[in-house]
Amino acid sequence: MAVILLIGLIGVAPPTHVRAYDTPDDGGGSIMVEWHLSQDDAILDGYEIYRSNDGDVYEKVGFIGRNRTRYEDSNTEDGENYFYKVVALKDTLKMYSQASQPVMSSPQWFDLPKLNILIACVIFGGLILYFVYHARKGKELYIRKIAGLQAIDDAVGRATEMGKPILYTTGTGLIGDIATIASLNILGEIAKKCARYDTQLINPHLDPIVYTVAREVVKESYTQVGRPDAFDPDSVYFITDLQFAYAAAVSGIMVREKPATNFLIGWFMAESLILAETGASTGAIQIAGTDRVPQLPFFITACDYTLIGEELYAASAYISKEPLLLGAIKGEDLGKLIIGAALIAGSIIGLLTKLPILNLFK
Amino acid sequence: MKKTFPLFLLFIFGILGIIPFIVPHPIVQDTNNFLLNVFLKILAAFALILGLGSLLRVHMDKIKRKRQNWQYSWVLIITFIITSIIGLFGGVTGEGILPTRIGSFSFDIWTLYFNIEVPLGATMFALLAFFMASAAYRAFRARSSEATLLLVSAFIIMIGVLPLGERISHHLPSFTQWIMDVPNVAAQRGILFGVALGMLATALKIILGIERSWLGGGGGE
Numbered sequence: 001m002a003v004i005l006l007i008g009l010i011g012v013a014p015p016t017h018v019r020a021y022d023t024p025d026d027g028g029g030s031i032m033v034e035w036h037l038s039q040d041d042a043i044l045d046g047y048e049i050y051r052s053n054d055g056d057v058y059e060k061v062g063f064i065g066r067n068r069t070r071y072e073d074s075n076t077e078d079g080e081n082y083f084y085k086v087v088a089l090k091d092t093l094k095m096y097s098q099a100s101q102p103v104m105s106s107p108q109w110f111d112l113p114k115l116n117i118l119i120a121c122v123i124f125g126g127l128i129l130y131f132v133y134h135a136r137k138g139k140e141l142y143i144r145k146i147a148g149l150q151a152i153d154d155a156v157g158r159a160t161e162m163g164k165p166i167l168y169t170t171g172t173g174l175i176g177d178i179a180t181i182a183s184l185n186i187l188g189e190i191a192k193k194c195a196r197y198d199t200q201l202i203n204p205h206l207d208p209i210v211y212t213v214a215r216e217v218v219k220e221s222y223t224q225v226g227r228p229d230a231f232d233p234d235s236v237y238f239i240t241d242l243q244f245a246y247a248a249a250v251s252g253i254m255v256r257e258k259p260a261t262n263f264l265i266g267w268f269m270a271e272s273l274i275l276a277e278t279g280a281s282t283g284a285i286q287i288a289g290t291d292r293v294p295q296l297p298f299f300i301t302a303c304d305y306t307l308i309g310e311e312l313y314a315a316s317a318y319i320s321k322e323p324l325l326l327g328a329i330k331g332e333d334l335g336k337l338i339i340g341a342a343l344i345a346g347s348i349i350g351l352l353t354k355l356p357i358l359n360l361f362k
Numbered sequence: 363m364k365k366t367f368p369l370f371l372l373f374i375f376g377i378l379g380i381i382p383f384i385v386p387h388p389i390v391q392d393t394n395n396f397l398l399n400v401f402l403k404i405l406a407a408f409a410l411i412l413g414l415g416s417l418l419r420v421h422m423d424k425i426k427r428k429r430q431n432w433q434y435s436w437v438l439i440i441t442f443i444i445t446s447i448i449g450l451f452g453g454v455t456g457e458g459i460l461p462t463r464i465g466s467f468s469f470d471i472w473t474l475y476f477n478i479e480v481p482l483g484a485t486m487f488a489l490l491a492f493f494m495a496s497a498a499y500r501a502f503r504a505r506s507s508e509a510t511l512l513l514v515s516a517f518i519i520m521i522g523v524l525p526l527g528e529r530i531s532h533h534l535p536s537f538t539q540w541i542m543d544v545p546n547v548a549a550q551r552g553i554l555f556g557v558a559l560g561m562l563a564t565a566l567k568i569i570l571g572i573e574r575s576w577l578g579g580g581g582g583e
Binding site: 108182185189239242308310331 | 391409413417423430482486489496498500501550557562563564568570572
């Protein structure tokens, strides 16, 4: 009671050193306000932030709890001057700070905190291009064997011998997903094999754009191997853009058509297990591949071969054996080596800082 | 020209896709939003027409040739026509030119979605429980040393997250958490590093025209 009376008599201390500045690395329309805490911060309700265009009339733009020293006003007009005051608030008692210097927001052309990502991308991109350049000069590159990709020839051959179709699904990803694009690359190579062996290909789709692209990919593959007449336009078709309706439809195809080989390669969600288990129950050889870590255990469990993560991206190069594409894989591997070395070095340094011996160097 | 022009377009739009990541300026962001939200939707609308055309063609052909289970194709075509009529005349939420109700059932897409599509989707999703049981049986057969390791760790985790685990040993729940947080996360991160680099390489290969499988492969003009 005595404290409340005292506060009523002498008030609360206002925040000090109010500073306003244009929010860095943004697209404009935002100003950052910072201040030093009020000496009575512990008993405050919080801080109110006031803004003015002319330094005379202020309007409230926000409130933030106590023990906070920063507020982002993300509703400003670029190129217009603003003054800010921060108010210490206790019940109905308000204590205004000094006004900040005038400040204006403006958009930036570069997001500086992302510079490290850009540099890393440039370095890894450079490595990949370096190895592509070397591959172009004819340097032979060794690529480790990937069981899932080695089995593709057997899987296509089995379907041909049995006179049964091959089912290829790119999953439920959209054309913006890199896994879907990688899957389309693999589809092109498998379509070539189907064209050579005259094996029927079934390729149902969830996304109309992916369907349109896949249709062209398969058609071009048939043309590339000199069998444009063998291309069946109805082998690549759109089903639905609903996830579980698609899963039901593809499961139905597996049960009715009984494909000899199922390729489940691309971007998958919960339907991965439905498709993989249904395929396994029909006795088909199943080759799956995805970069979605939560779906990998389902594929590993229910499929004969699984392309894990990066193997999906390496598949197209592995199947086509094109030197330029193989060069890119070598670049990826070196990138992983660098990341691995950095992780080991970071772990060692992190462990060493715990050792008492390092105190000797202080 | 047949391949050069798509590759040229791909290079331009590939670069346009990278720039908004590092340039926050509204000119760049607005252009990116236009490409993603407006341009892509227009493209998707045209692709949808092609997609529906392909779906109908496949099923018409199935009926024409009386292939196996051709009767079900009629179900698809009839429901397609009914849904189209309801969508065109009843609208999405009943604001169409001919809003019709029979009792509490209003003829619009929203009603169809919630009364037919959602329960059917939920049914498929519910089937996952049975698929998981059968997949778990397959995974937990100790056929190799890796499978045995999987079986043992899965058993520890299943017991560890139950109240029974705490009863057996006070250390079991924390050991379970350690398996989830350390070996599990380490393996996932290893995969994710590979995936990230693979994505970068694939994107670069496609933008620079090195990867052309999506064009049917080869380097012809």
